[in-house]
Amino acid sequence: MPPDELRLQDPARGAAMQSHGPAYRRGAGENGAAAPNGGGVVVRFAPSPVYDEDNDTDMTSVADGEENDEAVGLEVDEDEQGSVVEDSRESKYAVSNYPSLSSRYASGNRFDANTVVSSSRSIYDDELDYVWENGRRYCGSYSFPNDDLEQDRMRVVHQVYLNVFDLELTTVPLEDPKYILDIGTGTGEWAIGMAEMFPDCEVVGVDTSAIQPTAVPHNVFFEIDDCEMDWMRPENSCDMVHLRNMSGAFADWSFIYQQAFHCLKPGGYIEVLDYYDHRGSRNFYDAFPPDSELHLIARDLWQAGLKEGRMRGVFHMEPKLFADAGFVDIDVKEYSIPLSPIDNSLGKLWLIACLAALEAGTLRPLTKYMGWDPDNTVQILDRVVEQFKNLALDPEKGKDFKVNLKVVVARKPLVPGHCTTRNIAENGSMDYSGDDSTIG
Numbered sequence: 001m002p003p004d005e006l007r008l009q010d011p012a013r014g015a016a017m018q019s020h021g022p023a024y025r026r027g028a029g030e031n032g033a034a035a036p037n038g039g040g041v042v043v044r045f046a047p048s049p050v051y052d053e054d055n056d057t058d059m060t061s062v063a064d065g066e067e068n069d070e071a072v073g074l075e076v077d078e079d080e081q082g083s084v085v086e087d088s089r090e091s092k093y094a095v096s097n098y099p100s101l102s103s104r105y106a107s108g109n110r111f112d113a114n115t116v117v118s119s120s121r122s123i124y125d126d127e128l129d130y131v132w133e134n135g136r137r138y139c140g141s142y143s144f145p146n147d148d149l150e151q152d153r154m155r156v157v158h159q160v161y162l163n164v165f166d167l168e169l170t171t172v173p174l175e176d177p178k179y180i181l182d183i184g185t186g187t188g189e190w191a192i193g194m195a196e197m198f199p200d201c202e203v204v205g206v207d208t209s210a211i212q213p214t215a216v217p218h219n220v221f222f223e224i225d226d227c228e229m230d231w232m233r234p235e236n237s238c239d240m241v242h243l244r245n246m247s248g249a250f251a252d253w254s255f256i257y258q259q260a261f262h263c264l265k266p267g268g269y270i271e272v273l274d275y276y277d278h279r280g281s282r283n284f285y286d287a288f289p290p291d292s293e294l295h296l297i298a299r300d301l302w303q304a305g306l307k308e309g310r311m312r313g314v315f316h317m318e319p320k321l322f323a324d325a326g327f328v329d330i331d332v333k334e335y336s337i338p339l340s341p342i343d344n345s346l347g348k349l350w351l352i353a354c355l356a357a358l359e360a361g362t363l364r365p366l367t368k369y370m371g372w373d374p375d376n377t378v379q380i381l382d383r384v385v386e387q388f389k390n391l392a393l394d395p396e397k398g399k400d401f402k403v404n405l406k407v408v409v410a411r412k413p414l415v416p417g418h419c420t421t422r423n424i425a426e427n428g429s430m431d432y433s434g435d436d437s438t439i440g
Contacts, residue, residue: 128210128224134363134374139209140226143248143310143365146209151187153356156349157245158189161273163346164335164405169193170242171333172269172409177201177239181263183227183256184246188212188220194242195220201239227256233263240264244273246316251309253316257325264412270327274314276334276404287391287401294384297362300372304365317408327410335405339391340398351392354403355385 129140137147144150165171169190178201182191185205195203195217205212205222212222228250241260250256260270288294305311319330341348359381366372391401 129208134367134378136360136363138364141308142208143308144360145364146211149356150360151211153353153360154187155189156353156356158187160337160346160349160353161244163349164337169197170240170271171407172240172271174198174240174269179238180204180240180242181233181238181260182206183241183243183260184249185212185222186245188216188222190242190244191220191222192216227259228252231259231263233259235262236265238263238265239268241268241270243271245275246272247274247314248305248308248310248312250316253321254324256316257321257327261325261327261412266412266414266416268412270322270408270410270412272317272408274317274406276314276406284403287397288387292384292387293380294387297366297380297384300366300370301362304369307369308365314406317406319408319410322408322410326412328413330408330410333407335407336402337405339401339403341392342395342398347392350403351389355388358385358388 130146131138136145136149138144139146162169177198180191180194180198180201180203182188182194182203182205185191185207186209188205188211191203191205192213195201199217199219201219203220205220206225206227207222208224208226210222210224241264243256257270264270285295285298301312317332319332322330337350338344338347339351339354341351359378362381363374363377366377367374392398394401
């Protein structure tokens with residue numbers, strides 16, 4: 001692809017898209033635990049009759065506490081005793097092909113796939129653990145915000161991935177999948193794209209924040225759930241589990257991979273993507289002068305991760321973790337993404353995303369765990385942003401100014417207990433076959 005050629009693709013905004021409001025499935029009971037009798041409340045959101053493509057905006061909101069179910073289209077079925085009634089319109093794939101699901105994952109509101117509509121979602125404050133800190137909105141304990149600025153950054157990052165992978169959404173060789181699980185779905189663009197690519201596949205995006213769009217393909221469903229708890233997914237039910245940009249999200253990655261292994265079908269894939277932490281000869285931080293405040297930020301972010309119990313970096317992508325969970329055919333690839341916007345449209349997008357990530361990924365951990373003053377932190381970040389931009393715009397230094405992307409793909413064996421085709425050395429490292437060189 002020529003360096004000045006930029007291809008933008010938004011799977012969520014296709015004129016030919018057949019869509020409806022997603023079934024919003026809130027997965028956990030009080031304090032994140034599963035509700036009695038097998039699961040939490042099934043909350044369904046009634047669609048409005050018209051999808052206005054000229055005014056296509058995300059309509060998710062956090063209400064200020066006034067309950068007006070009719071106005072916001074919120075439906076919760078209850079019987080005469082006030083108990084929640086499970087929706088009879090169950091998930092097509094989960095019911096027909098897989099073991100029955102608990103009501104925690106029951107689907108609701110399936111509509112005519114030929115009808116394009118939209119749905120309004122409004123969740124009350126006590127339903128979502130949102131908090132404002134230093135001018136940014138966060139959900140729960142997660143270090144990154146979920147406000148409009150962060151959602152814009154997520155959309156830019158999604159475009160970067162599409163360009164890196166030549167408009168492909170995944171490196172996994174899927175054939176006629178029926179159920180795909182996207183952990184940490186964010187704004188849901190990857191899940192929407194996969195649903196459009198595989199219209200007969202149910203794609204479920206899971207996140208702690210309700211920030212996904214409401215006009216989506218008929219086979220996309222979004223769930224609000226904490227994936228650090230038992231996933232409660234049927235065994236051998238998923239064709240693929242996808243995790244992207246989740247560094248620092250979980251305390252126990254072994255648990256995450258065990259849960260993914262449990263719900264994957266034999267032969268099913270897991271794909272994990274994250275930014276490389278720049279160790280080795282091509283060290284990202286070496287591009288900055290020794291007195292740069294970026295080094296102080298990096299050091300204290302590491303300490304903040306230790307205090308929080310959720311480490312940054314790519315330690316969660318070590319092949320041994322996948323092998324210990326039972327995965328085989330573990331494949332690791334690295335891609336080098338340029339940050340220079342000079343004659344490089346991809347670099348422009350990537351630079352925008354990385355500059356926005358400096359505050360998004362550091363403000364909360366530095367102030368919350370390391371005691372940094374919020375105003376002083378913002379001033380330091382502003383200075384680092386200027387250094388960052390100057391390096392990227394430098395005609396000479398900018399040529400080698402890059403951030404690496406790491407991708408791990410592994411597979412659940414077709415036969416239980418089948419050994420990996422790649423060897424694990426005595427020191428725990430993987431012995432790979434093939435060329436895993438960095439792609440520039």
